[in-house]
Amino acid sequence: xxxxxxxxxSVPERHIFGIIGPNGAGKSTLFGVISGAIRAxxxxxxxxxxxxxRLRSDALVHFGIARTHHIVRxxxxxxxxxxxxxxxxxxxxxxxxxxxxxxxxALERVQLAPKARMLASALSLGEQKRLEVARALATNxxxxxxxxxxxGLSGAETRAMLDLFQQIRASGTTxxxxxxxxxxxxxxxxxxxxxxxxxKLAEGTPAEIQNxxxxxxxxxxxxxxxxxxxx
Amino acid sequence: MTAVDFLNLLIAAVLLxxxxxxxxxxxxxxxGVMKIVNLAHAGFMMLGAYFAYEFxxxxxxxxxxGAALALPAFFLFGMAVxxxxxxxxxxxxxxxxxxxxxxxxxxxxxxxxxxxxxxNMDRSIFTPRTLTVLTLGPISISLLxxxxxxxxxxxxxxxQLALSRSWYGRAMRALIQNPYAAQITGVDDxxxxxxxxxxxxxxxxxxxxxxxxxxxxxxxxxxxxxxxxFVIIVLGGLExxxxxxxxxxxxxLVETFSILYVPAGYQPAISFxxxxxxxLVFPKGIGGLLERKWRxx
Amino acid sequence: MKxxxxxxxxxxxxxxxxxxxxxxxxxxxxxxIRILFITFVWITASLAWNLLGGVAGQVSFGFAxxxxxxxxxxxxxxxAGVNPALSFVGSAAVAALASFLIGIPTFxxxxxYFAIATIGVSEAVRVVMNNISxxxxxxxxxxxxxxxFHQTEHYYSGxxxxxxxxxxxLLIERxxxxxxxxxxxxxxxxxxxxxxxxxxxxxxxxxxxxxLTGVAGGVFADYAAYIHPQGVFAFSTSVTxxxxxxxxxxxxxxxxxxxxxVVTIVEEQLVAVFPQVHLLLYGLLLMLIVxxxxxxxxxxxxxxxxxxxxxxxxxxPDEALWGRGRLEGREL
Numbered sequence: 096x097x098x099x100x101x102x103x104x105s106v107p108e109r110h111i112f113g114i115i116g117p118n119g120a121g122k123s124t125l126f127g128v129i130s131g132a133i134r135a136x137x138x139x140x141x142x143x144x145x146x147x148x149r150l151r152s153d154a155l156v157h158f159g160i161a162r163t164h165h166i167v168r169x170x171x172x173x174x175x176x177x178x179x180x181x182x183x184x185x186x187x188x189x190x191x192x193x194x195x196x197x198x199x200x201a202l203e204r205v206q207l208a209p210k211a212r213m214l215a216s217a218l219s220l221g222e223q224k225r226l227e228v229a230r231a232l233a234t235n236x237x238x239x240x241x242x243x244x245x246x247g248l249s250g251a252e253t254r255a256m257l258d259l260f261q262q263i264r265a266s267g268t269t270x271x272x273x274x275x276x277x278x279x280x281x282x283x284x285x286x287x288x289x290x291x292x293x294x295k296l297a298e299g300t301p302a303e304i305q306n307x308x309x310x311x312x313x314x315x316x317x318x319x320x321x322x323x324x325x326x
Numbered sequence: 327m328t329a330v331d332f333l334n335l336l337i338a339a340v341l342l343x344x345x346x347x348x349x350x351x352x353x354x355x356x357x358g359v360m361k362i363v364n365l366a367h368a369g370f371m372m373l374g375a376y377f378a379y380e381f382x383x384x385x386x387x388x389x390x391x392g393a394a395l396a397l398p399a400f401f402l403f404g405m406a407v408x409x410x411x412x413x414x415x416x417x418x419x420x421x422x423x424x425x426x427x428x429x430x431x432x433x434x435x436x437x438x439x440x441x442x443x444x445x446n447m448d449r450s451i452f453t454p455r456t457l458t459v460l461t462l463g464p465i466s467i468s469l470l471x472x473x474x475x476x477x478x479x480x481x482x483x484x485x486q487l488a489l490s491r492s493w494y495g496r497a498m499r500a501l502i503q504n505p506y507a508a509q510i511t512g513v514d515d516x517x518x519x520x521x522x523x524x525x526x527x528x529x530x531x532x533x534x535x536x537x538x539x540x541x542x543x544x545x546x547x548x549x550x551x552x553x554x555x556f557v558i559i560v561l562g563g564l565e566x567x568x569x570x571x572x573x574x575x576x577x578x579l580v581e582t583f584s585i586l587y588v589p590a591g592y593q594p595a596i597s598f599x600x601x602x603x604x605x606l607v608f609p610k611g612i613g614g615l616l617e618r619k620w621r622x623x
Numbered sequence: 624m625k626x627x628x629x630x631x632x633x634x635x636x637x638x639x640x641x642x643x644x645x646x647x648x649x650x651x652x653x654x655x656i657r658i659l660f661i662t663f664v665w666i667t668a669s670l671a672w673n674l675l676g677g678v679a680g681q682v683s684f685g686f687a688x689x690x691x692x693x694x695x696x697x698x699x700x701x702x703a704g705v706n707p708a709l710s711f712v713g714s715a716a717v718a719a720l721a722s723f724l725i726g727i728p729t730f731x732x733x734x735x736y737f738a739i740a741t742i743g744v745s746e747a748v749r750v751v752m753n754n755i756s757x758x759x760x761x762x763x764x765x766x767x768x769x770x771x772f773h774q775t776e777h778y779y780s781g782x783x784x785x786x787x788x789x790x791x792x793l794l795i796e797r798x799x800x801x802x803x804x805x806x807x808x809x810x811x812x813x814x815x816x817x818x819x820x821x822x823x824x825x826x827x828x829x830x831x832x833x834x835l836t837g838v839a840g841g842v843f844a845d846y847a848a849y850i851h852p853q854g855v856f857a858f859s860t861s862v863t864x865x866x867x868x869x870x871x872x873x874x875x876x877x878x879x880x881x882x883x884x885v886v887t888i889v890e891e892q893l894v895a896v897f898p899q900v901h902l903l904l905y906g907l908l909l910m911l912i913v914x915x916x917x918x919x920x921x922x923x924x925x926x927x928x929x930x931x932x933x934x935x936x937x938x939x940p941d942e943a944l945w946g947r948g949r950l951e952g953r954e955l
Contacts, residue, residue, distance in 0.1 A: 132812075156818035168813040170806050181806050182817035184799040194799075234817050363735040414914050421735045426682060427869060428913045434862065434906030442903070549858065553743040560736070591754040598743035605728040 099124055099135075099293045106238070106286075111260055111270040113284030115277060117313070120290040123165070126242050126273045130162040131155050142238065157187055159237035163244055167223040169230075171216035175207055178215050178226060179233045186234025201233040205259060221252040228259065238269045245279045257283045281305070289313070327586065330464040337467055339575075339582035341475040345536055346574035348478035350555040350562075351485060352529030354570050357559075358502045359522040361421050362412070365429040367530045367555065368548025369436030374400060374534025375543045376444060382451050389451050393477065393535035397528045404527025407432070408520045419505055433548075440545030450542040474536045481532060485525075486567045494521060550594055557601045576600075643782060647775040656774050658891050660846065663781030664839045665883040669867035670788040670876065671835035674795060676865065677874035679828045680808030681730075685741030686836050687860035688725065688748045689718040693837025694844035694855045695758055698766045701845060711780075711841040718837025719830040721748075726829045730822055733811065742858075749856040763851025766844060777846045784838050785880075791835065792876050795828075804828055836864070859902060863890070866905050870912060872921030881920050 099121045106112040116122050127133030129140050131152045140148045147158055155161075170178050179198040202208040205225040210218065215226060224244050231239055241260075245253045253276075260270055260283050274280045280287060281301045289296040289310050297307040304310055349371065356364045377399065378392035387395075411432065415425050458469040489495035497518055500508035509515055537543070537551065554577060562573025577597060584596050647656060668690060676682050693714035700710035729740040753761045795801045806814040807821045814821055844850050854860070863886060868874075871882025886905075893901040916922050 153815040170809040181802045185818040431909035438903035595747035595750040598747040
């Protein structure tokens with residue numbers, strides 16, 4: 096049985112590209128294939144002209160592709176700063192000055208700098224999610240793969256996270272954002288692909304997606320579409 | 327090598343595979359439910375061997391009956407070990423360092439208790455059956471190995487049946503697949519773990535008693551077999567009884583036929599050599615357990 | 624108070640070093656010197672194991688392989704007329720080379736699978752060494768004496784390698800490589816997701832640990848003057864090397880040192896009285912530690928200090944010495 100079938104799309108640079116779909120649509124599988132965690136039987140993943148289909152995740156990082164996890168995986172016995180520092184050391188080298196300054200600036204971007212000396216295990220879930228993003232950012236990626244980073248966050252935390260995405264994009268990093276939470280995706284993404292039963296149902300701007308009959312059909316009665324972006 | 331030699335070796339390999347399967351299956355079951363790598367398995371096998379030996383020497387009880395008695399005795403023993411030691415370990419759905427070290431420590435204790443009781447002299451169980459050979463034209467089969475093979479296969483099949491049919495088997499499989507959901511539906515995981523550990527221990531003791539009829543043994547008896555069991559598990563995957571049977575067959579074939587090419591002194595290293603070859607040739611593992619099973623993405 | 628203890632610690636270490644440097648001059652009995660020498664050898668091996676097992680989280684039951692290979696390499700080189708100090712370097716090289724040969728297949732296994740595979744490694748190597756007649760086979764190998772036996776010379780080589788092991792451990796713990804190893808220990812996949820190549824890091828730390836263990840074996844062979852596969856390659860050697868850091872406190876430098884000292888003294892006293900019981904006691908001790916005090920002796924000490932309102936674990940720079948991660952809940 097194929098979990099994904101004929102799904103094809105391209106992510107323009109400096110965009111926030113969202114992938115949505117109901118449970119079991121194949122979002123996580125797609126994410127796994129792109130991030131090198133799952134081996135696809137067929138198909139290609141290309142990044143700036145290079146074939147990165149079967150690269151391990153550490154090699155992807157050096158290509159400039161970093162990911163987060165749906166379930167947070169901080170290094171619990173390390174401080175927040177150490178978590179990010181190790182990512183600076185082993186991520187893609189940048190021309191910038193010393194590692195610690197880079198690590199702190201990554202923490203500042205997610206507003207975790209004041210907690211730099213705390214153990215990662217002492218953070219709240221929302222903070223751990225931000226740490227996860229900071230760690231991925233610290234590897235200096237051109238493409239950031241985000242897996243349901245808003246799941247389990249409060250409304251305020253979600254808004255802060257979405258603001259952060261805008262800032263990340265503004266600094267030149269492309270984002271591929273897989274999310275279950277429809278509102279979050281609609282409000283922040285420049286382009287969206289909709290998956291259902293392992294196929295791509297539609298692709299377009301949020302407005303186009305909201306009016307796509309196939310998408311409405313798939314979500315009919317779920318009450319998830321047609322609402323305004325959260326403000 | 328003539329066709330007859332080949333056939334003789336093939337039969338020997340299949341007979342060996344039966345006993346390898348029965349000694350590995352206990353480890354597999356415990357790992358599946360509890361995610362504990364039971365290094366003390368080797369110690370339980372050693373005790374099983376001495377169990378049959380003592381019954382034979384003291385009361386002249388046939389070692390086959392001794393092996394059958396080992397099943398309930400080691401079942402209770404395993405449950406006691408779980409109650410005394412294992413249930414105090416922090417629970418985890420992944421193997422932990424504490425569980426590995428605890429089982430290793432328990433193995434050390436069992437082994438050295440063995441030394442205290444029986445010394446380091448090699449023992450063996452010798453019955454009239456030991457040297458009986460059935461001949462079928464040019465083919466000869468050791469009667470004892472044939473009996474041991476059938477006892478082993480019978481037990482593994484009974485286990486497979488129990489796992490697929492009984493309430494316990496269903497609860498156990500539910501725990502393997504989704505511990506959380508299983509608990510919600512009322513499966514008492516502590517009790518299942520206790521029974522499972524008893525079952526795994528029973529199989530270790532049984533296998534040890536069977537092996538004692540074929541080989542001489544000392545308190546260090548289980549170690550080479552522990553490594554074999556591990557190689558079998560790598561070959562066959564950790565979760566299914568049929569995988570274990572497959573792994574046991576491959577290892578038995580390689581070991582038996584290597585007699586033709588490898589000097590006898592190097593025989594104990596064969597199983598590890600096979601492991602290295604498997605790891606190099608199939609980096610992702612035949613059973614796919616090497617990387618995938620660790621952390622669900 | 625905290626700061627006082629913090630600044631006290633390097634002083635404390637320097638004090639110990641000074642005392643052990645001067646000990647042979649104080650006219651101790653040869654037997655005490657011998658026990659101290661063995662302690663140094665074990666400290667080296669214990670710290671080496673701790674680098675792989677405690678820092679990087681890869682539990683190995685196969686360190687006797689490196690210890691034994693180091694011993695054999697040094698013995699053969701000394702017999703060929705090589706300067707002992709140079710032959711110890713040879714021990715390190717041989718052991719490190721072996722670590723790559725072992726690590727390349729076995730590090731494809733994770734956690735407990737790696738641990739069991741290393742049991743197979745030590746078994747296989749011992750079998751092979753038993754059968755190579757060029758190095759004496761099961762009969763063992765005698766190291767030719769060069770001139771008169773100076774116990775203090777051996778004492779100082781033992782001390783030198785123990786200090787070397789402490790320095791290497793400190794350097795690694797405080798480097799970015801050490802940080803990567805800790806990341807691998809906690810979550811190998813997450814480590815890979817930030818650009819760490821876990822396989823390569825594990826190979827390197829395995830090689831460093833093997834080299835240190837090999838040197839320890841070499842220094843021991845030079846002292847013992849006779850080695851045989853059932854001794855240096857024995858499974859119980861692997862067990863001892865693993866037990867020392869675990870008993871002392873896994874993942875910590877003081878723990879590895881303390882564990883080695885305790886194990887040596889216990890072993891020396893027990894083996895004389897009850898030859899077979901020491902492994903039984905190790906087993907019981909290990910069970911108690913796993914179930915009751917997962918941080919080992921260092922954890923016990925730390926708890927006692929805390930009761931005195933001093934908390935060494937809260938001091939940043941000394942984390943490498945005291946460690947922080949508990950055994951409990953450590954995933955492999």
